[in-house]
Amino acid sequence: MRAERYKAVALEMATSIRAGDLPAGTRLPTHRELAHERGIALATATKVYRELAAAGLIVGEPGRGTFVRDLSGFAGMEPRRLPVDTRVADLSFNQPLAAEQGEHLRHALRDMACEGDLGSLLAQQPPGGRSTDTAAVATYLLDRGIDVPPHNVLLTAGAQHALDVILAATTTPGSTLVADELTYPGLKLLADSRCLDLAAVRCSPDGTDLKSLEKLARTRKISVVYVMPTVHNPLGFVLDAGRRQRLVTLARRHDFAIIEDATYAFLDPGSPAPIQTLAPERTFYVGSFSKNVATGLRAGYLVAPDPDRIRLIRALRTTTWGTSSLSTALVTRWLRDGSVTRLEKTRREDAKQRQAIARRAFQGFDYHAHPASYSGWIHLPSEIRSDQAAHRLAQDGILISTGDAFAVGSASPNAVRIALANPTIHELPRLLDRCRDALSTL
Numbered sequence: 001m002r003a004e005r006y007k008a009v010a011l012e013m014a015t016s017i018r019a020g021d022l023p024a025g026t027r028l029p030t031h032r033e034l035a036h037e038r039g040i041a042l043a044t045a046t047k048v049y050r051e052l053a054a055a056g057l058i059v060g061e062p063g064r065g066t067f068v069r070d071l072s073g074f075a076g077m078e079p080r081r082l083p084v085d086t087r088v089a090d091l092s093f094n095q096p097l098a099a100e101q102g103e104h105l106r107h108a109l110r111d112m113a114c115e116g117d118l119g120s121l122l123a124q125q126p127p128g129g130r131s132t133d134t135a136a137v138a139t140y141l142l143d144r145g146i147d148v149p150p151h152n153v154l155l156t157a158g159a160q161h162a163l164d165v166i167l168a169a170t171t172t173p174g175s176t177l178v179a180d181e182l183t184y185p186g187l188k189l190l191a192d193s194r195c196l197d198l199a200a201v202r203c204s205p206d207g208t209d210l211k212s213l214e215k216l217a218r219t220r221k222i223s224v225v226y227v228m229p230t231v232h233n234p235l236g237f238v239l240d241a242g243r244r245q246r247l248v249t250l251a252r253r254h255d256f257a258i259i260e261d262a263t264y265a266f267l268d269p270g271s272p273a274p275i276q277t278l279a280p281e282r283t284f285y286v287g288s289f290s291k292n293v294a295t296g297l298r299a300g301y302l303v304a305p306d307p308d309r310i311r312l313i314r315a316l317r318t319t320t321w322g323t324s325s326l327s328t329a330l331v332t333r334w335l336r337d338g339s340v341t342r343l344e345k346t347r348r349e350d351a352k353q354r355q356a357i358a359r360r361a362f363q364g365f366d367y368h369a370h371p372a373s374y375s376g377w378i379h380l381p382s383e384i385r386s387d388q389a390a391h392r393l394a395q396d397g398i399l400i401s402t403g404d405a406f407a408v409g410s411a412s413p414n415a416v417r418i419a420l421a422n423p424t425i426h427e428l429p430r431l432l433d434r435c436r437d438a439l440s441t442l
């Protein structure tokens with residue numbers, strides 16, 4: 001009977017947290033107060049909080065109390081959090097876009113209007129894309145050391161779509177998906193919507209802790225491991241060749257698939273060979289044209305092992321069927337005429353400059369980033385609460401992400417991630433100074 005009581009209270013509180021009735025940062029009653037309010041024993045109140053913490057909904061901070069965690073995932077994708085007229089800058093989500101890209105698009109559309117069979121762009125594309133378009137991506141991937149026939153490349157509506165399609169094809173509800181304890185928030189949303197059991201492996205600014213993965217693999221059946229080996233989001237690390245090889249060895253020994261998310265890989269072309277080249281039989285390589293070209297294109301791709309192709313095509317059919325013909329035609333054109341390569345080079349230089357500005361602004365902070373990455377991760381001292389600092393900045397019209405958005409399971413980093421790509425490079429120093437001030441004041 002008593003066991004049911006603690007579950008009932010935990011469920012009621014979890015529902016209020018998920019519904020936003022208890023917003024992020026809310027200080028919850030002490031264990032003793034909760035026991036008194038609910039007429040339950042102190043030990044039962046403790047069990048309620050343990051249950052909520054294990055579900056990732058609350059965090060206990062020694063000496064300070066128990067708080068509701070920030071579950072929003074992407075602060076920047078929730079416009080309701082910040083009315084347009086008070087919005088100063090979105091440093092919560094990277095959408096790199098150079099001013100001249102609008103003109104570049106105008107020229108491409110004008111040229112396309114005057115040549116070829118425009119009507120074909122109104123026709124439905126086959127799921128996974130036409131062979132001319134997949135061939136353009138396969139050729140582009142040669143520069144990354146990935147040598148696959150166009151047949152193994154499937155076009156998607158961005159990397160997020162690619163991830164969902166891969167999870168649809170490789171998991172069933174309840175399957176274990178493993179990710180770094182700090183990972184890309186979009187993966188958490190997908191795991192939730194597909195009812196997967198998302199498990200965390202330890203990670204640090206040095207990389208994924210493979211000992212922690214090995215321990216996990218010995219205790220439970222893992223279906224898929226998700227990694228970002230080249231320019232990790234949010235920590236910025238690049239896994240060295242040795243760790244990539246060890247991950248593959250573990251995958252073969254314990255028979256799990258690997259998702260290699262290469263969304264930011266263009267920022268470090270000198271990184272070790274992709275995991276896909278080490279284990280093509282079990283690696284799903286995911287790429288995107290969002291960060292190197294433009295987010296609004298909604299264009300991405302995946303490289304898949306042969307036997308999984310049919311299941312992936314079925315998953316593509318059940319989601320968007322195919323990709324937009326017009327976006328795909330633009331991407332193929334820009335791959336063939338060298339625009340993508342040129343944009344990537346410019347973007348690397350741009351990201352390096354922004355990173356240098358950020359390093360200056362956050363001197364003296366526990367700051368982690370790749371030297372050419374578009375974001376920085378700041379670990380805060382315990383007296384500064386990340387959600388309060390983010391809330392203060394939001395009131396000034398500046399959005400940043402709290403560490404909770406990236407945390408898997410019970411990990412609860414007191415940290416923030418600052419995305420550097422959106423403002424102009426001239427605005428950036430002033431905005432980062434405002435962030436620094438907010439992150440330094442109690």
Ligand SMILES: Cc1ncc(COP(=O)(O)O)c(C=O)c1O
Nearest residue numbers: 158159160184233263288290300
């Ligand atoms: C690591 C990572 N993977 C995937 C995505 C999704 O990219 P897309 O816009 O191509 O769906 C993002 C977007 O921020 C990302 O950071």
